[in-house]
Amino acid sequence: MTVATPNQTSAAAPQVIRRRRKPLPTRLYKVFRVVALIAVVLFLIAPLFWMLLASFKTNVDIYDTGKALFFSPTGENYANVLQRNNYFVFIFNSFWVAFVSTALSIVLGVPAAYAMSRFTMHRSALVVLMARVIPGVSLLVPWYYVFSNLRMVGKFEVLILSHMFVALPLIVYIMMSYFDSLPLELEESAQVDGLTPIGAFRLITLPLSVAGIATAGILSFIFSWNNFMFALVLSGSSTKTLPVAIFDFVSYASIDWGGLMAAATVVTIPIMIIALFTQKYIVSGLTAGATKG
Amino acid sequence: MSVMNARSSAPARSAGRPPSLGGNVSAWSNRHRKWLFAAPAMIFVGVLIVFPLVWTLYLSLTDSQGSVRAATDFIGLQNYLTVLSDTERFWPAVGRTMTFTGVALVCEVVLGMGIALLLWRPFRGEKWVRVAILLPLVATPVAVGMMWRLIFDPNIGFANQLLGMIGIPPQPWLSGQDTALGTTIFMDVWQWTPMVVLILLAGLTSLSDEPDEAARVDGANSFQRFFYITLPLMMPTVIVAILLRGIDALKTFDILYATKGKGGGSFNEVETLNVYAYGLSFDYNQYGLSSAVLILFFMIIIGSMWLLTMRKKAVSK
Numbered sequence: 001m002t003v004a005t006p007n008q009t010s011a012a013a014p015q016v017i018r019r020r021r022k023p024l025p026t027r028l029y030k031v032f033r034v035v036a037l038i039a040v041v042l043f044l045i046a047p048l049f050w051m052l053l054a055s056f057k058t059n060v061d062i063y064d065t066g067k068a069l070f071f072s073p074t075g076e077n078y079a080n081v082l083q084r085n086n087y088f089v090f091i092f093n094s095f096w097v098a099f100v101s102t103a104l105s106i107v108l109g110v111p112a113a114y115a116m117s118r119f120t121m122h123r124s125a126l127v128v129l130m131a132r133v134i135p136g137v138s139l140l141v142p143w144y145y146v147f148s149n150l151r152m153v154g155k156f157e158v159l160i161l162s163h164m165f166v167a168l169p170l171i172v173y174i175m176m177s178y179f180d181s182l183p184l185e186l187e188e189s190a191q192v193d194g195l196t197p198i199g200a201f202r203l204i205t206l207p208l209s210v211a212g213i214a215t216a217g218i219l220s221f222i223f224s225w226n227n228f229m230f231a232l233v234l235s236g237s238s239t240k241t242l243p244v245a246i247f248d249f250v251s252y253a254s255i256d257w258g259g260l261m262a263a264a265t266v267v268t269i270p271i272m273i274i275a276l277f278t279q280k281y282i283v284s285g286l287t288a289g290a291t292k293g
Numbered sequence: 294m295s296v297m298n299a300r301s302s303a304p305a306r307s308a309g310r311p312p313s314l315g316g317n318v319s320a321w322s323n324r325h326r327k328w329l330f331a332a333p334a335m336i337f338v339g340v341l342i343v344f345p346l347v348w349t350l351y352l353s354l355t356d357s358q359g360s361v362r363a364a365t366d367f368i369g370l371q372n373y374l375t376v377l378s379d380t381e382r383f384w385p386a387v388g389r390t391m392t393f394t395g396v397a398l399v400c401e402v403v404l405g406m407g408i409a410l411l412l413w414r415p416f417r418g419e420k421w422v423r424v425a426i427l428l429p430l431v432a433t434p435v436a437v438g439m440m441w442r443l444i445f446d447p448n449i450g451f452a453n454q455l456l457g458m459i460g461i462p463p464q465p466w467l468s469g470q471d472t473a474l475g476t477t478i479f480m481d482v483w484q485w486t487p488m489v490v491l492i493l494l495a496g497l498t499s500l501s502d503e504p505d506e507a508a509r510v511d512g513a514n515s516f517q518r519f520f521y522i523t524l525p526l527m528m529p530t531v532i533v534a535i536l537l538r539g540i541d542a543l544k545t546f547d548i549l550y551a552t553k554g555k556g557g558g559s560f561n562e563v564e565t566l567n568v569y570a571y572g573l574s575f576d577y578n579q580y581g582l583s584s585a586v587l588i589l590f591f592m593i594i595i596g597s598m599w600l601l602t603m604r605k606k607a608v609s610k
Contacts, residue, residue, distance in 0.1 A: 033411055033416070036407075036411055037411055037412075037416075037418075037422055040408055040411070040422070040425070041421065041422055041425040043483070044425045044426065044428060044429050044483070044487065045425050045428065047440055047441065047444060047483065048428060048429075048432065048440070050440070050443075050444055050451055051436075051439075051440040051443070054443055062443075062449060063448075063449050065449065065454055068451070068454065108333050108334040108337055109334055111329075111330035111331070111333075111334075112330055112331045112332075112333065112334035112335065114330055115326065115327050115328075115329075115330035115331040116331055118327075119327045121327070121331060124331055124335055127335055127338060127339060127342075128334055128335060128338045130338070130342060131338050131341075131342060132540065133540055133594055133595070133598065134342060134346070134591065134594075135543075135544050135566075135567055135570065135587060135590055135591060135594070136544070136546070136567075137546075137567060137570045137571045137574060137583070137587060138345060138346065138349045138570070138584070138587040138588075138590075138591060139341065139342070139345045140574065140575075141345070141348075141349065141352070141574050141580055141583065141584065142344065142345035142348040142349065143341075143345060144575075145348075145362075149362070161341075164337070165338070165341055168334060168337065168338060169338070172334060196319065196323045197323045197326055198319070198322060198323050198326055201326075222431050225433070226431075226432075226433045226434055226435075226547075228434065228435050228546070228547045228550070228551075229546050229547070229550075229571070232550075233575060242433070243433055243434075243435040243436070243547070246435055246436060246439060246551075250439075257443055257449075260439055260443070261439070261440070261443060263436075263439075264433075264435075264436035264439045264440055265436075267433045267435070267436045268432050268433050268436045268437075271431050271432070271433065272428060272431055272432065274431075275427055275428075275430075275431040276424065276427070279423065279424070279427060282427060282430075282431070283423075283427070283491055286430070286488060286491050286492070287491050287492050287494075287495035289533075290492040290495055290496065290530060290533045290534065290537070
């Protein structure tokens with residue numbers, strides 16, 4: 001007891017000081033905040049949870065509103081998706097297209113972003129960023145014409161090229177704001193020590209930008225994985241990506257809801273797992289350049 | 294003509310043997326690294342943009358249809374006249390595009406600001422809320438569309454079950470002619486509000502505490518502090534969020550196509566300009582007409598972006 005008393009007071013003292021400096025929110029606001037945050041989380045998570053639940057239901061159970069939450073789960077839909085519909089091929093296609101288009105865009109985009117940041121080439125940057133603004137359809141008609149004349153529609157090269165078009169502006173945008181935040185002095189002192197400007201970029205700046213490149217790469221992978229319109233027009237039956245393959249479960253007559261939800265889950269889960277492990281990078285990528293005003 | 298000379302003298306003119314050429318190349322590339330670095334990406338994007346844009350502009354002046362390889366005639370501004378006088382598909386599509394973008398943006402910015410303020414100061418369980426915010430953002434839009442399609446199904450959907458619990462009659466949601474557009478806006482809000490939250494939160498955390506503290510000392514309550522201090526300081530960030538989100542909202546395609554299919558449903562109830570142009574191009578092969586629509590659409594996007602950038606410059610000053 002006697003030992004505990006001084007401990008208590010010393011623990012309470014800083015709190016009192018803190019309260020006086022920065023008044024904590026009132027009790028009412030605290031309650032409101034907790035309730036509001038729970039509501040936000042529920043609103044964002046619940047639909048995804050519902051999709052996951054439905055993917056484990058038989059179509060009979062999906063139609064039975066009494067079995068909304070309590071039902072005997074079945075793996076039938078997943079077995080159906082993965083076996084009968086060749087989904088492993090589509091998973092590979094999605095992965096391959098996203099991976100290669102991201103890698104190539106990094107090779108092209110990182111040096112470009114570096115030059116645009118160091119030499120403040122804002123007009124040149126605008127050319128690349130225009131790609132974000134133009135509606136995809138207006139590019140697709142001419143591309144489709146050219147590539148169908150070259151008999152290349154349905155080949156990976158064309159899909160990758162079109163997805164690079166999504167990835168490259170993203171990478172340039174993120175990396176420009178990353179390079180803007182790297183101090184110039186490091187390179188300058190490396191040049192004083194005898195490195196050429198390109199050598200300084202290669203040996204000093206590039207290793208320092210690994211975090212930025214990871215950010216840009218992950219985000220571009222996600223956007224490429226999720227991209228739908230380009231693959232809808234430019235992919236063939238053997239190069240179909242997952243977002244396009246989902247439509248196999250929708251026909252004019254009826255929808256195989258269980259299969260559809262399983263397919264939707266199969267598309268979404270890999271990208272969500274990647275996102276959860278790379279949270280920090282995604283957030284910094286999405287907010288890149290947003291606060292500079 | 295030594296290697297040393299070539300490296301030190303300004304223009305790399307010598308065409309020597311490999312070793313000296315190497316020195317020249319490296320000196321030359323160091324001097325021109327600006328364009329050496331930037332050009333490949335710019336050429337890539339330039340070729341893939343400029344050529345299609347010029348082509349689209351050309352197609353919009355022809356009667357191209359049926360097959361992209363078919364012979365075409367130059368018909369001047371005829372397509373534009375047809376499109377601009379089309380009150381059945383084009384103008385309603387313009388209206389829907391504007392409604393979709395406008396309503397979604399207002400909801401996303403207001404909700405996003407509210408949520409960002411909730412998250413601003415540290416609290417327990419912050420990590421979990423951040424995970425929840427990230428999930429809709431990275432979810433595949435087409436899959437998200439399918440997911441909502443099940444939830445909003447008039448007969449078996451969870452949305453109507455939920456309404457039933459609180460005694461509201463079932464709604465047609467996506468299948469109703471009047472409710473479909475609103476329902477798709479709701480989906481867009483679900484998926485993209487988190488993006489606005491992240492941007493605004495980044496803005497909030499980079500704000501300096503001093504103006505807020507000063508106002509607090511002067512006795513301003515939290516509402517006054519928000520509306521007179523925080524919000525004005527946040528305006529540039531808000532406009533960035535509107536700009537980034539607005540461009541994508543104008544071009545929304547995945548969710549609309551996944552939930553309502555070709556032509557934005559049987560009554561074109563969610564047919565926005567992008568869906569309309571896509572249908573004209575790839576379902577009806579009306580390339581001339583769709584190119585005219587696309588050029589007009591493009592002008593709308595550039596126009597709204599320009600307006601917003603002007604606004605941002607005014608706010609930043």
